[in-house]
Amino acid sequence: MLKKSYSLRTLVQFSIAMVLLLAISILGIFWLVSEYQNHLETLAEVRNDYITTRKAETKTLVSLLVESTELRRTAVEKNLRKSVAEAVQNGWATASSIYNQSKGKLPDKEIQQLIIDTLTAQRFLDGRGYYWIHNTSHTLIAHPFRTQSIGQNDQELTDSKGQKLIQSFIQKATTYPEGAYVTYYWNRPEVDESLHLEKGQKKIAFLKFFAPYNWVIGVGDYVADAEEEAKQAAITRIGAVHYGSKGYVFIHTKEGICLNHINKELIGTNRWELKDANGMKVVQELDRTGRTAGGGFLEYIASIDPETGVPARKISYVKSVKGWDWVIGSGVYLDDVELIIKQYREDLLKKLRQKIMTTIAILSVALIFGLWLGRRLIHGLLKELSIFTMQSSQGKTEFIDTDKLRIRELRAIANEANTILHEKEKVQVELDKAKRMETVGLMAGGVAHDLNNLLSGVINYPELILLNLPQDSNLRDPLMRIQESGQRAAAIVSDLLTVARGIASVREIIDLNTAINDYLQTPHHAKLLSQYPGIVCSVRAHDAPLPISCSPPHVEKCIANLVTNAAEAIKNVGSIILSTGSIQVDESIPHLPQLQSGPYAFITVSDNGKGIRDEDLPHIFEPFYTRKTMGRSGTGLGLTVVWNTMIDHQGGVSVTSDGNGSRFNLFFPLSPESATTSAERVNAQDLKGCGNILVVDDEEIQRDIASAILTVLGYTVETVSSGEQAIAYLQEHNVDLVVLDMVMPKGMNGRETYEAIIRIKPAQKAVIVSGYAESEDVRQACRLGAGKFLKKPYNLQQLGQVVKAELAEG
DSSP states (O other): OOOOOOOHHHHHHHHHHHHHHHHHHHHHHHHHHHHHHHHHHHHHHHHHHHHHHHHHHHHHHHHHHHHHHHHHHHTHHHHHHHHHHHHHHHHHHHHHHHHHHHBTTBOHHHHHHHHHHHHHTOOBTTTTBOOEEEETTSBEEEOSSOGGGTTOBOTTOBOTTOOBHHHHHHHHHHHOTTOEEEEEEEOOTTSOGGGHHHHOEEEEEEEEEEGGGTEEEEEEEEHHHHHHHHHHHHHHHHHTOEETTTEEEEEEETTOBEEEOSSGGGTTOBOTTOBOTTSOBHHHHHHHHHTSTTOEEEEEEESOOTTTSSOEEEEEEEEEETTTTEEEEEEEEHHHHHHHHHHHHHHHHHHHHHHHHHHHHHHHHHHHHHHHHHHHHHHHHHHHHGGGGOBOTTSOBOOOOGGGOOOHHHHHHHHHHHHHHHHHHHHHHHHHHHHHHHHHHHHHHHHHHHHHHHHHHHHHHHHHHHHHSOTTOTTHHHHHHHHHHHHHHHHHHHHHHHHHTTOOOOOEEEEHHHHHHHHHTSHHHHHHHHHOTTEEEEEEOOSSOOEEEEOHHHHHHHHHHHHHHHHHHHOSSEEEEEEEEEEEEOSOBTTBTTOOSEEEEEEEEEEOSSOOOTTTGGGTTSTTOOOSOBTTTBOSOHHHHHHHHHHHTTOEEEEEEETTEEEEEEEEEBOSSOOOOOOOOOOHHHHOOOOEEEEEOSOHHHHHHHHHHHHHTTOEEEEESSHHHHHHHHHHOOOSEEEEESOOSSSOOHHHHHHHHHHHOTTOOEEEEESSOOOHHHHHHHHHTOOOEEESSOOHHHHHHHHHHHHHOO
16 A cells, blocks of 8 residues: 655645744743743842831931940930030029129128028929028038928938938038039938838938038939930920821830820730730730840731731841830831732733733744744745855855845844854954953063063172172172162062052061161161260160060061161150060050050050151051151151051050150061071072072073082083073973973963973973962962972072972972
């Protein structure tokens, strides 16, 4: 039986229809799922953002109110003292005025009675305040509430704490002419005076002596009354805070008494047992949350929504007020969020329905168009597809001429391909730009690299000359000083490079006394003393070692800067004293808050110069804030260097100055480790070895230095100036060790050179050197098998030790 046959046109059309239907279905489902997922995520983000924002606003408001309330609470006694003092001063002034106006006109008894009547009739402090008068014989002269005791001797009268009350009044008033305060415990006016020992309350009085009649005039107020007044003021202020349509602030005590609420009927009621719809005791939980450290949030069902009048979900932030046992809080109603989410959801669903209808219509048209297009596709498909495979004679893919394509989908693909080619060109442009920027960075870094290369000559050539000089040669000391200066310069360059990369400088444990002695031996100090022959510089060193972890060149620079500034401040004849010592810091020093508790060593540099002007003193550590002549007495950066160095060493610097001179103090954390001594110099004979060494460095001076040092140490040395020359040399020769420079801008760098070396000599030993800090290229070379890393500029001992150690390894 013959199998059924199909025409190619029908087969293609059917296949296209099935593929389109399947593709449309898959894309439609994927799109719908994606849109729905985006819809849910958007709703969640809206909800979270709204709640987070409102919670932050609520927390900020409550925290500010708590802070202001606590400030008001802490100021109660201060304000009370001010009030009673002002009242007494006013009363004393009134009495003085009456006395001065009536003296010589009326008898003393009439004047006294006039003063008494005037003062006892006055009330202040919201009606709580009144005047009383005793004479220096402790007799009560006037009192608006103790009328039965007027004329009585109160010398033995005691308060609730056993204080001889009137004796304290008289003693304080007669001792301090401007008046004085007395804190005591006494019953309130409405309580029988005989009960003052049992019912005394804390009271603060102000007393002032009225000399014409040997009287003591006093006014007092109860702390509890002043505190209650402050509470009411705070409640009134908080009660005025409203925001939005529902925002308000509530207050309750630790007993659950409501002090403020949007519903005024609840103020003054006990809500301790109030429960929400879930059975939570709301006030109790708010109280517990608010009394935790820093306060907190609580979600619950609020009893009423101010806008709708029905219960609603709410999140409140609560925080306690120290000393008053209040909890202050405010919150956000979550139903507001749901209303926003509901409206947002409706809008999204409406847009989603519109997108679905639009998509269905477009897909339907696309399906019909696809079926129609399939009838024509079979004829020109292969011809048009061949356009995508065209290449230029150089083998580079060319842009597709879309005018030659009739099929819309293929034209779209061609446009995408052309877009990709355009993007490729753009990426290539960006890559070229990045390479140029990298070249600029390498050029900037190369300045420091070249400086280290130059310092190599300053350090190494003197060292090589010293090897051949007699011990008694007059040239040894100058050469050693040149070498030492080069080493110090190299250390500072290295530290500057390290700090620029955000890495701390290399530290050593040294004795602070030794640091001062080392500075005094420097050429810089000798030159300074020669410039100012009338200045005497002396040292008062601590009698015990003061070990600190530091960068010695920077510490020496600090000492040099301070001594130089002191000399310039003196100019002619005077003295500079450098002293050291130790101090235990147990609390934060006001002018050095960065100092942590612990033991510190300090250097003090003091002088008897003209001092620093008061207006200049706050600015002396600022860069370029200087009154020196630039280029003659300084750059304006000396004290800035001191400040930055001390901060970098977790220490601090303080300064005091007046017309008798200035005093700078540098504080360094004491190290628990003992100070280390300088490493003993190894004899060149002990570093000698044998073997063939290849030195690879693009700097001629570096090749010459390395070759000279290694030759002195007994090695056979060859030098090349590039990685390419090193590869060519090693293809023809064997060497025991390669001393390889890492940074060689022309041609292969050190890492690339070493990678090429181990491809032809897998076991080749190598030492990496560089004028930069240890880089990723250095670490990569070491991971590939290179040995030690040596930082330029190096000396004979350092290079000799590294080479000998590397050759000694199996």
